[in-house]
Structure formats: C-alpha cells, structure tokens
Amino acid sequence: MERPSRLLLVSELRVRNSAYDVSLSRSLLTWKRRTSSPVYHPFRPRFCVPSFPRRQASGVCRSVSVSEIISVREEEEENGCKDDGSWKKINEREGKDCRQAFTVLYVERCQQHRWRCAEVSFTCPEAALCQRWVTSIREQLAAITSRPKQLLVYINPYSGKQHGKHIYEQKVAPLFALAGVTTHVIVTEHANYARDHLRTEAELKKFDGVVCVGGDGMFSEIIHGLIWRSQIDGGVDPNCADESLLPSSLRIGIIPAGSTDCICFATVGSNDPVTSALHIIVGQSLHIN
Known part of the structure; x- marks a missing residue:
C-alpha cells in the first residue's frame, strides 16, 4: 500500500x-x-x-x-x-x-x-x-514539468460550423490566461496553411506545444507539418524511404471545433472545448499511433 x-x-x-x-x-x-x-x-x-x-x-x-x-x-x-x-x-x-x-x-x-x-x-x-x-x-x-508555459495556437475559422475563432476566444483563451499559459495565435487563411507554416516559418524552439482549434483535418495538417519540420531540423531527408524518421519533441493539443472531432473523442472521450483546454493546461498526454 x-x-x-x-x-x-x-x-x-x-x-x-x-x-x-x-x-x-x-x-x-x-x-x-x-x-x-x-x-x-x-x-x-x-x-x-x-x-x-x-x-x-x-x-x-x-x-x-x-x-x-x-x-x-x-x-x-x-x-x-x-x-x-x-x-x-x-x-x-x-x-x-x-x-x-x-x-x-x-x-x-x-x-x-x-x-x-x-x-x-x-x-x-x-x-x-x-x-x-x-x-x-x-x-x-x-515543479510540474509536463505543464506547458508557451503554446503556438492555430485556429481554422472555416472548420465545422465556422465557430473556431469564437470557441477559442470565449472558452479556451480565458482558461489559458488563468493558468498563466502564454500563447501565439495564428488564424489560418486557407487549406494547409498551418502545415506549411510549421514546415518553414514557425519558431518552434519558443514553444512547449502546438494547439490546433478545428477538426480532424486541422489535426492532420499539424501532424504532417511537425513530422516534416522535425526531419529537416534533425538533418533527415523526409523524401528518402531508407531514413528513420525522428519524433517531434512538441506535443499537440486539440481544441474541437469541427464536424465530427473523432480524434478528440478517441483521446479525451468528449468534443467539449473546455475539457480539451483543461487537459492541455494540466499537461496530460497520450501516445497515439
């Protein structure tokens, strides 16, 4: 005991x-x-x-x-x-x-x-x-090292019922502020905007994680962008089939704002934005294949 x-x-x-x-x-x-x-x-x-x-x-x-x-x-x-x-x-x-x-x-x-x-x-x-x-x-x-202090946030304003920006500003941003989490927010302008920004422009060393506000498609963009960027920063050719891919050191948080939000249901069991925000704040993580 x-x-x-x-x-x-x-x-x-x-x-x-x-x-x-x-x-x-x-x-x-x-x-x-x-x-x-x-x-x-x-x-x-x-x-x-x-x-x-x-x-x-x-x-x-x-x-x-x-x-x-x-x-x-x-x-x-x-x-x-x-x-x-x-x-x-x-x-x-x-x-x-x-x-x-x-x-x-x-x-x-x-x-x-x-x-x-x-x-x-x-x-x-x-x-x-x-x-x-x-x-x-x-x-x-x-003393809890798993908690994020700085987050890079991508908001898809067109996902689901186009409420992503409103959901973040009204339900998520106030919680991040209460927890002392600072954020850099980017509202995407078109499909694959977040993916391309992560590949080339994002200063990832400044952040403890990346948060996407959107649906499953937005999550896919973030995954692909981070995987690509991790290989480039690690000196690995992502186009070479013989290379072993490097894992990303950054965790990904998802604020559901899509039509189905399957990833959120599969990870935290709910498509409630407040629930997802609190999971991010306390630093909970889940490895997925």
Whole structure:
C-alpha cells in the first residue's frame, strides 16, 4: 500500500462560514469540514497533523490532486473585514491588511468524460498565512514539468460550423490566461496553411506545444507539418524511404471545433472545448499511433 505524501502545510481555514482543516502535500490538497463544538474558535492554532481523509460527501471532505490544480490567486476582502463582529475584531487586530483569502481553481470531473473549472475560496486569519499558502501551492505547480508555459495556437475559422475563432476566444483563451499559459495565435487563411507554416516559418524552439482549434483535418495538417519540420531540423531527408524518421519533441493539443472531432473523442472521450483546454493546461498526454 502506497504511503501518503508528507504534509507541507496544515491550517484551520474558513470556507464561507464553516471551519475546515486544510492540508497540502506534494500530491493532494484536502479540505475537511470540522465537527461543531460548544465553543467555536475559528482560528485557534492547531498542532496535531490530521491523517489523510478519504473523499466523502461533497461539502464535508474534498481532495484535489495537485496536478489538477489550474491556478491559485489571492483575494481581497472589501474594507478588509466582514460584517459580523468576529471579523471586525480580527480587522482591528490585523490593521488594514485585507489580503487574507485565496482561491484555488481546479479540475472537476463531470459526466460523459467532461471536465470543468471549479473553484474554492479559503479565508485565513492573517495575511502572512494566506501568502504562505499561495506561495506553497504555486511552488508545487511550478515543479510540474509536463505543464506547458508557451503554446503556438492555430485556429481554422472555416472548420465545422465556422465557430473556431469564437470557441477559442470565449472558452479556451480565458482558461489559458488563468493558468498563466502564454500563447501565439495564428488564424489560418486557407487549406494547409498551418502545415506549411510549421514546415518553414514557425519558431518552434519558443514553444512547449502546438494547439490546433478545428477538426480532424486541422489535426492532420499539424501532424504532417511537425513530422516534416522535425526531419529537416534533425538533418533527415523526409523524401528518402531508407531514413528513420525522428519524433517531434512538441506535443499537440486539440481544441474541437469541427464536424465530427473523432480524434478528440478517441483521446479525451468528449468534443467539449473546455475539457480539451483543461487537459492541455494540466499537461496530460497520450501516445497515439
């Protein structure tokens, strides 16, 4: 039986108006609602380390894999306090520093293989603890080397129902921005535009991967362009039948915007653009023949 990872942080934080025991390891972020007690002390320091809880009913105990955390951000409470008396006392003690909450955005699995972006906000008793949590989570995310930081994106505006550009701008680009992924976007002008651009003009060393927004034909263009370019950059003649082809070092992401999207159904099980974008963000990959 695999032993749980060592805990990096353990704190008593608040989710909405309830107290939670929150823990972070290198593999899991867990928050478990505390049982009620006769006297409620929301921020009493705790020195015991809770054991790893199993996933229970929603709202009581939740665990999220660190690898599926999209991002974390600090929040600011308006005027630095809530309306209830306890928060006013905390505000008087801490002064005007209002950066006492942080929000974690993470992958939530839904039915029919779909993923969506969910979030949970934690309120801390002091700004220093809040910043410690944010820093620790960001350090764990930065250590995941499979995540892309820079992507080359090709959009086919004519694929499917000609909604590719709209799908990317409305559903995908905001998620990439949340995750801190920078992109260079190219809207293709005609058939094989992406293939030819990859063969000759694209500065591939700047990117961690190539994303195509379109259908199966667009994916085929990207595959052929990258295979050709990999041979040229590696000194292999792609027209010689006796040469052994070199693999491309870049991964390919697909945002479905076509008529059938067979490749997306075969890889992630859905033709939902948000699902595909989240798979790309967390760095999941699948080898296909």
